[in-house]
Amino acid sequence: MNKAIAIALLMIMFAGVAVVTLRAFPVRADGLAGDVNNDGKVDGLDIVLVAAHWGPKYNSLYDLNADGKIDGYDIAIVAANFGK
Ligand SMILES: [Ca+2]
Numbered sequence: 256m257n258k259a260i261a262i263a264l265l266m267i268m269f270a271g272v273a274v275v276t277l278r279a280f281p282v283r284a285d286g287l288a289g290d291v292n293n294d295g296k297v298d299g300l301d302i303v304l305v306a307a308h309w310g311p312k313y314n315s316l317y318d319l320n321a322d323g324k325i326d327g328y329d330i331a332i333v334a335a336n337f338g339k
């Protein structure tokens with residue numbers, strides 16, 4: 256099985272301070288990371304779907320880094336592959 260990672264540069268607002276961090280994420284080997292609706296491309300619809308499950312609307316399908324929550328890191332994975 257091929258393993259891959261996505262690397263994203265994130266800017267997070269924390270307590271009013273912008274924090275820039277570089278993160279690497281494991282991605283699914285069975286498809287394009289961020290293509291949550293499995294239509295073969297990563298676009299705005301995928302971002303909308305992940306954002307729609309942010310926070311209490313948790314669904315593991317949209318938890319792209321498998322950390323048990325849906326947040327900006329999952330959006331960043333979609334953004335890293337946007338347009339592919
Ligand atoms: Ca898609």
Ligand SMILES: [Ca+2]
Binds near residue numbers: 317
């Ligand atoms: Ca997550």
